[in-house]
Amino acid sequence: MRRTKNGSEDNIPSSDEILSPLVDEDSGGNVSGGCLKKGPWTSNEDEILIEYVKKHGEGNWNAVQKHSGLSRCGKSCRLRWANHLRPNLKKGAFTAEEEHTIIHLHAKMGNKWARMAAHLPGRTDNEIKNYWNTRIKRRQRAGLPLYPPEVSLRAWQHRHNQDTGGSNIVGKDHHDLLQANSYDAIPDVKFQGKPHNALSYMPQLPEISSCMLKRGLDSSQYGNFMPSTMHRQKRYRESAPLFSGPDGSVKTPFHQFEDNSYDQVAQSYGSPFPLDPNAATKNAMSFGSFEGSHSLTNGNSSASQHSKETEKLELPSLQYPETDLCSWETPIQPAMFESVDPFIQSPPTFMLGSDCLSPRNSGLLEALIYESKTIGCPKNHPSHKNSNSCSITPGDVTDSYNMTAGKTEIDDYTEAVSPFGHSTSTLFSECTPISATGSSYEDPALTEAFSGSNVKSEPLDHVWTPDREKEAKNGVEFTRPDALLASDWQGQSSGIEKETTSMTDALTLLLGDDLAADYKHLPSGISTTHSGWGLDSCSWNNMPPVCQMSDIP
DNA sequence: AACGGTACCAACCGCGCGTGC
DNA sequence: CGCACGCGCGGTTGGTACCGT
The missing domain is CATH 1.10.10.60 (Homeodomain-like)
Known part of the structure; x- marks a missing residue:
């Protein structure tokens, strides 16, 4: 001191x-x-x-x-x-070892300072918290990612190990699970082994990497990145850097869309997406894309009741079970769509991570905002037959990859209109892997699925047809690097080298040459095209089963 | 030297949970 | 069952030192 x-x-x-x-x-x-x-x-x-x-x-x-x-x-x-x-308190600066531990612990636990302190003898939660907040500021200023790539990877590995070791829905009555309109009932949704398709795979990555990247930045002081009073644009620019530019500069997600890389990437893939030139839509998309990974805008802050239940599971924020909604499996709730600025305002409340949803983690203001939004949503009225009318249950989105979301209130959901003038369904399509197919509403089957009237549960494999696969490649959501990765995986898994090359090119465009080049130096099992998002999708099967995070005492 | 901005951190605040009555 | 209390937690505030202009 x-x-x-x-x-x-x-x-x-x-x-x-x-x-x-x-x-x-x-x-x-x-x-x-x-x-x-x-x-x-x-x-x-x-x-x-x-x-x-x-x-x-x-x-x-x-x-x-x-x-x-x-x-x-x-x-x-x-x-x-x-x-x-109290005795045995350590004073003074954190040692490098302690810092390392904190970083990993935070990647694993999120803002569970007390729990982290338990791993750091002589250190208090307050100390750790202050250190972390300071670190966030420093790194944010310096334009550095909050977590080193290897931490992201380890977190992912940890998560993946948990996933594969835990329950999964493969082989279960998927439909039943989806029917369960309760977070409690949502099991550890797993897509066992390698992804059966890009969509089943995609959720895995963002929920770790982007979640991690965002998480720290989402601590109370920096929740939503910036004070709500800050000018929106300013906040965008000052938001935590999530991308590194070719020159090593760091770009926020918004930088991504301030230049042409976004479109360039999309064009390189012949994306059918118009990549809406409309600023609002663009923002919505960009937000959505990151909202899609949810972690980016949710971090720890949110207010929702069910969080309590999940919090009891003592699940670290980065150990989200598959119910953790730091992923695309996340149900999208009204706040997300009704926020004038979804990136700034109260984040969606669907974070199921232990600390993603905790009302306690949300500021009172956030809670109020959400409450007001909820109240403002007519479909959310208690009198409505389903209290979740304005939202999508976890299972819904969970299964949205194959467009076989269980019976949901998507119909209701699609009726909501965002301040951007987009229907929520449109936003949804922009915010979920559904959009990754680029055919959310072009595909009659998908349209039907979103009609919400007759939603069928189909095995993943049934849905992922070669045609669908092609669609995904063409329409991969370029707002999401992980989507690109998914596409990459698809391409490689099917021996389409050309696609892979395009993928690399796209990533180069998106991330920059330097960063992309850096990935090539990552060890086996780590993406050769990216690090910020954890691992190479094509290395899915090569991922070592080692849970590095478990090394933490 | 004066001033303003920033970094840092101790202390505080509000909330939720558990327990006992 | 409801209430009060103790406790712990995450988040926020306020004060001070440092730094740059």
């Missing part, structure tokens, strides 16, 4: 400590009764507290005031003790 204000930190008593000027003004200086002192602790107070703990042990903090005469609330005492006075 650089400062040594009023000696509370350096144990040098001062007159200020004796007669602390920091008594809560509201207390009028009366520190007795219910009016307790606030502000920095003095060494005197520290001594009193230490003595008290020696005598009575930790706990029962509210009794401190009674027994010791310390004019601090129990809560304050507990914090002081836990963060500064």
